[in-house]
Amino acid sequence: MANEVILLDFWPSPFGMRVRIALAEKGVKYEYRDEDLRNKSPLLLQMNPIHKKIPVLIHNGRPVCESLVAVQYVDEAWNDKSPLLPSDPYQRAQARFWADFVDKKIYDIGKKTWATKGEELEAAKKEFIDALKLLEVELGNKPYFGGETIGYVDVVLIPFYCWFYAYETCGNFSIEPECPVLIAWAKRCMQKESISESLPDQQKVYEFVLMMRKNLGIE
Amino acid sequence: MAEEEVKVFRTWSSPFPLRVIWALKLKGVEFDTVYEDLSNKSPLLLQYNPVHKKVPVLLHNGKPICESLVILEYVDERWKQFPLLPQDPHERAKARFWAKFGDDKVLQTMRMDVLLKQGKEQEEAIVSTIENLKYLEEELKGKKFFGGETIGLVDIALGWLAYHFNVVEEIIGVKLIEQQKFPLLVAWMQEFSNIPTIQDSWPPRDKLFDRYASFRKAALGEHTPK
Numbered sequence: 001m002a003n004e005v006i007l008l009d010f011w012p013s014p015f016g017m018r019v020r021i022a023l024a025e026k027g028v029k030y031e032y033r034d035e036d037l038r039n040k041s042p043l044l045l046q047m048n049p050i051h052k053k054i055p056v057l058i059h060n061g062r063p064v065c066e067s068l069v070a071v072q073y074v075d076e077a078w079n080d081k082s083p084l085l086p087s088d089p090y091q092r093a094q095a096r097f098w099a100d101f102v103d104k105k106i107y108d109i110g111k112k113t114w115a116t117k118g119e120e121l122e123a124a125k126k127e128f129i130d131a132l133k134l135l136e137v138e139l140g141n142k143p144y145f146g147g148e149t150i151g152y153v154d155v156v157l158i159p160f161y162c163w164f165y166a167y168e169t170c171g172n173f174s175i176e177p178e179c180p181v182l183i184a185w186a187k188r189c190m191q192k193e194s195i196s197e198s199l200p201d202q203q204k205v206y207e208f209v210l211m212m213r214k215n216l217g218i219e
Numbered sequence: 220m221a222e223e224e225v226k227v228f229r230t231w232s233s234p235f236p237l238r239v240i241w242a243l244k245l246k247g248v249e250f251d252t253v254y255e256d257l258s259n260k261s262p263l264l265l266q267y268n269p270v271h272k273k274v275p276v277l278l279h280n281g282k283p284i285c286e287s288l289v290i291l292e293y294v295d296e297r298w299k300q301f302p303l304l305p306q307d308p309h310e311r312a313k314a315r316f317w318a319k320f321g322d323d324k325v326l327q328t329m330r331m332d333v334l335l336k337q338g339k340e341q342e343e344a345i346v347s348t349i350e351n352l353k354y355l356e357e358e359l360k361g362k363k364f365f366g367g368e369t370i371g372l373v374d375i376a377l378g379w380l381a382y383h384f385n386v387v388e389e390i391i392g393v394k395l396i397e398q399q400k401f402p403l404l405v406a407w408m409q410e411f412s413n414i415p416t417i418q419d420s421w422p423p424r425d426k427l428f429d430r431y432a433s434f435r436k437a438a439l440g441e442h443t444p445k
Contacts, residue, residue, distance in 0.1 A: 064312045090284070094284075096286070096292065
């Protein structure tokens with residue numbers, strides 16, 4: 001049976017990157033399609049009529065929307081190698097908890113580090129570092145959140161690493177002195193091809209953020 | 220076989236811990252309940268959920284699990300009877316999608332913007348909620364429950380629509396889930412509520428009304444029109 005996999009995505013999206021990494025980890029061959037979000041393709045609108053957002057994973061014509069849902073789907077549909085979620089239910093629950101934490105905190109607060117100024121910016125920077133520090137505690141002295149190999153939380157969190165340079169430059173702060181363990185983890189992740197091939201260059205992301213700031217009329 | 224110790228930290232009113240209660244009851248799992256007063260959180264709650272400091276927390280043999288949807292998947296994996304999620308990966312993905320949709324797009328809007336705001340902000344929230352309810356109505360086509368013939372994860376996640384939602388409607392004096400517009404959703408609400416486990420677990424309605432009414436009053440200050 002033919003396995004047709006299409007990923008509707010947008011190159012700087014950390015959510016899209018999650019699915020790219022998951023597919024790469026599983027060795028799945030797929031067609032990557034970059035969307036112009038100001039001019040969404042008919043396929044995107046058809047496959048994700050409710051949210052009209054990327055990423056959308058289309059497997060044999062059937063869509064899977066929402067990045068965490070899609071990563072779990074990839075893990076379950078291609079369960080012959082590189083499991084992303086652990087097998088023990090308690091550890092799976094912990095992984096899901098921390099993935100949910102990343103979703104609740106990192107994107108929105110991270111956005112504030114490049115989209116706000118003054119007091120709001122200062123508060124956002126503090127909240128951002130606090131959230132990263134909690135993740136550092138969860139990581140502990142494991143090489144990856146998944147233990148000896150990368151797992152669900154690694155896949156969910158690492159895409160934001162290519163946005164750190166933009167956050168730091170726009171927000172005028174430095175993450176590594178505050179979170180050395182997390183940055184060491186990120187660099188370790190970037191050694192993996194499935195991750196380094198799925199993340200765009202941080203300079204390109206920064207230029208994209210500058211363009212967004214301009215469009216939003218910031219500074 | 221070792222004794223299983225299962226405890227649920229909950230409040231009497233919140234729909235989130237109620238999901239966990241339903242799941243455990245449907246699966247016939249024995250458990251203890253710890254009622255929390257969120258204005259005076261117990262040291263145990265803060266110890267078991269230091270990150271969010273919220274209910275529900277499920278404590279299983281001394282190990283805590285937090286976040287209601289995470290707990291539901293854990294419960295489903297630990298106790299296999301009365302499965303909440305289907306086996307097929309694509310069907311599982313759909314269930315997860317709808318559970319998230321309910322929380323992000325309907326529940327959030329109802330308890331925050333519809334209940335706690337007024338004027339244009341509230342109107343826009345009502346319009347948005349109705350738009351999103353239409354998607355749920357559509358999803359019920361040809362099905363008795365979101366889970367199919369029997370209830371599943373999505374029914375449990377959306378269960379608050381069958382009870383708490385109406386309390387908000389009554390307080391704001393606006394009916395969003397009208398029979399004509401949402402015949403399938405109304406039918407589902409009745410079927411869902413008719414399940415004995417569900418029926419037996421609802422919080423007292425008058426107390427819930429008072430609680431939500433006080434939230435609205437507090438949010439709007441002195442100038443509550445109703």
